[in-house]
Amino acid sequence: MQIRCYRCGANLTLGKEEVAFALQALEESGGTHYDARCHRCRHTNKVPLEQLRRIAPAAAGKPEEPEKPEEPPQDPEGKNGS
Numbered sequence: 001m002q003i004r005c006y007r008c009g010a011n012l013t014l015g016k017e018e019v020a021f022a023l024q025a026l027e028e029s030g031g032t033h034y035d036a037r038c039h040r041c042r043h044t045n046k047v048p049l050e051q052l053r054r055i056a057p058a059a060a061g062k063p064e065e066p067e068k069p070e071e072p073p074q075d076p077e078g079k080n081g082s
């Protein structure tokens with residue numbers, strides 16, 4: 001994910017692993033936001049936990065669900081004959 005530094009406007013990139021780690025740490029500590037340090041100005045940007053969850057649903061510790069083949073919708077009325 002990409003966030004923008006609130007102070008200097010630099011683009012900060014959070015890797016998938018970093019987001020997953022942040023989520024885990026926050027859940028363990030009961031925190032509400034992750035501190036993303038700007039590489040340019042060292043300002044700490046607070047990223048809300050909810051935002052982390054939204055951008056990394058797969059990284060939230062959920063096992064990946066196997067893909068189910070979708071069945072074609074049934075046509076109860078039938079299109080043949082009126």
Ligand SMILES: [Zn+2]
Binds near residue numbers: 005007008010038043
């Ligand atoms: Zn910055």
